Every structure is written in structure tokens, then in C-alpha cells.
Amino acid sequence: MINVYLDDYRPCPQGFVAAKTSEECILLLEAEKVDVISLDFDLGWGQPTGLKVVEHIVASGRYPRTIYIHTSSPSGRLQMHHLLIQHAPPEVVIHNRAMGDG
Structure with missing residues (x-):
């Protein structure tokens, strides 16, 4: 099981696998249990946005x-959270914020 961090600019946190594009992220979601x-x-x-991943x-x-x-x-x-x-x-926990915020 892996953790995935989708971002083209920010550094990837320790313990996460970086995905710089929506395509990379989708491939990880298909190949691994996240x-x-x-x-x-x-x-x-x-480029396609994170909404494509959602x-x-x-x-x-x-x-x-x-x-x-x-x-x-x-x-x-708003778009990603709403969808x-x-x-x-x-059972899926959805946080409308960054990890560690609040």
C-alpha cells in the first residue's frame, strides 16, 4: 500500500510517492492500492488538472x-471536493485542506 502526493511544484512529503501529472497519478492509482x-x-x-484524477x-x-x-x-x-x-x-475520509493544517 502506498501514499500518493499529486503536485507539479511543491516538494513531496516523506512517506509519499510523487506524481507530477494527472496521468502519473492515475497510473499509480491503477497499479497500487493507495x-x-x-x-x-x-x-x-x-495540463490536465487534479479534477481529472478525482x-x-x-x-x-x-x-x-x-x-x-x-x-x-x-x-x-470546490470542484474536487464537491465531486x-x-x-x-x-468510509472514505475527505479533508478539504492540506495535510497537517488544522
Whole structure:
């Protein structure tokens, strides 16, 4: 079981596997069982966003046990959180904040 940190800019925390793009993150979600995932929204100019990863999680039903949304994009945070809250099973813990905040 692994922990995944999706971000193109911020350093990856210890104990996490870095994914710099939504494609890398989706490949990790498909290949491994993910315990904790932390998601950024903006992943570089013109690149697919973290919302693509959330859409994949919802479509595949492969939910990590815990999901953090650490993006600084207010609209991106709202979109990802709303989709997760609508579809995630009750046992999935969703934090609308970065790890360690609050």
C-alpha cells in the first residue's frame, strides 16, 4: 500500500510517492492500492488538472482510504471536493485542506 502526493511544484512529503501529472497519478492509482492521497488542482499551464484524477477515482470506484485536497485554487478545491463528497463511500475520509493544517 502506498501514499500518493499529486503536485507539479511543491516538494513531496516523506512517506509519499510523487506524481507530477494527472496521468502519473492515475497510473499509480491503477497499479497500487493507495491508502492516502493528497491532491493539487493546477498541474502546469495547459495540463490536465487534479479534477481529472478525482473523476477517475469516482469512475473507477478505487477510492483511497483518506483524501486531502491541498490546492491553492479555490475553484479547483470546490470542484474536487464537491465531486468527492457526492460520490465517495461513507468510509472514505475527505479533508478539504492540506495535510497537517488544522
